Amino acid sequence: MMILGITGCPGSGKSMLTDVLVQREWILIDADELGREVVEFNPDVLDELKKSFGSDIINTEGRLDRRLLAARAFAKPEKTKLLNNIVHPRLIRRLKERIENERERNTNSVVDCALIFEWGIEKLFDMVVCVSADESLRKKRLMTRDTRSLPEIEDLFAAQLPECEKMRKADIVIKNNNSVEKLKMFGMLLADLPRY
Numbered sequence: 001m002m003i004l005g006i007t008g009c010p011g012s013g014k015s016m017l018t019d020v021l022v023q024r025e026w027i028l029i030d031a032d033e034l035g036r037e038v039v040e041f042n043p044d045v046l047d048e049l050k051k052s053f054g055s056d057i058i059n060t061e062g063r064l065d066r067r068l069l070a071a072r073a074f075a076k077p078e079k080t081k082l083l084n085n086i087v088h089p090r091l092i093r094r095l096k097e098r099i100e101n102e103r104e105r106n107t108n109s110v111v112d113c114a115l116i117f118e119w120g121i122e123k124l125f126d127m128v129v130c131v132s133a134d135e136s137l138r139k140k141r142l143m144t145r146d147t148r149s150l151p152e153i154e155d156l157f158a159a160q161l162p163e164c165e166k167m168r169k170a171d172i173v174i175k176n177n178n179s180v181e182k183l184k185m186f187g188m189l190l191a192d193l194p195r196y
Contacts, residue, residue: 003099007116009163010156011145012131012178013183014112020187021110029098030058031091038090040064048086053079066166067086072141074155092119099124117161117169129190130170131179132163132179 002024004021004159022028040063040180049069050058057069095113097165102109111125122128133141135157148156159167167173174186 001103002108002112002126003103003106003124004190005109005116005122005128005189006112006131007128007166007170008131008133008151009112009160009166010114011141012133012163013141014114014131016180016183017129017131017174017176017187018110018112020184022192024188024191025108026057026191027102027107029095029102029108029109029111029113031095031111034098035091036085038094039087042090043187045086045090052082052086071152074152074159077158080159087129088115088119092121095121096124103118105172114160117166122169126192127171127173129167129174130163130166130185132167132173132175135163137177156193 006014006018006027017029018030039049046058046064048062051070053072057065057072059065069083073079095111099109099111113121116122116125138157139150139153142153142156143150172190174183176183185187
């Protein structure tokens with residue numbers, strides 16, 4: 001069995017790569033999904049976020065407006081730090097629990113997590129893969145996919161380690177400037193790595 005961590009900067013293609021592994025019967029642990037669970041189903045977290053970022057981050061249906069929260073949290077480094085202090089300890093704890101559960105079940109699992117190195121959790125994985133793409137291409141993908149503005153994207157990039165740092169720390173780097181088919185091919189090769 002293997003626990004594989006997939007990291008990279010926003011717009012690099014991490015989720016596309018993890019999809020290939022999931023199609024090859026790997027279990028997916030999605031850090032973003034766990035983050036939503038931690039925030040949206042924990043009243044204490046929601047209260048802390050409202051106090052720190054304004055009550056209007058909760059919409060009329062009582063749901064968190066993640067886009068508004070992100071715009072406020074990533075606008076200034078001190079606000080990003082505040083968000084991280086509220087959410088990350090709980091999220092990391094939940095992520096560790098999921099990884100431990102999959103190890104006990106002896107399953108091949110892929111963890112889609114942009115902040116592996118920022119959180120210092122790389123030792124949880126048997127191998128860490130960084131998906132990389134040119135910055136201009138990542139910006140274009142985010143503007144198309146998420147209809148984010150350029151300032152929003154730049155704030156998002158600034159909240160993470162530079163791509164070169166992630167690449168330096170990873171066990172494997174996959175460059176994703178080309179076709180989707182090429183990324184899928186790399187995914188199939190990863191899915192067939194020897195496991196132990």
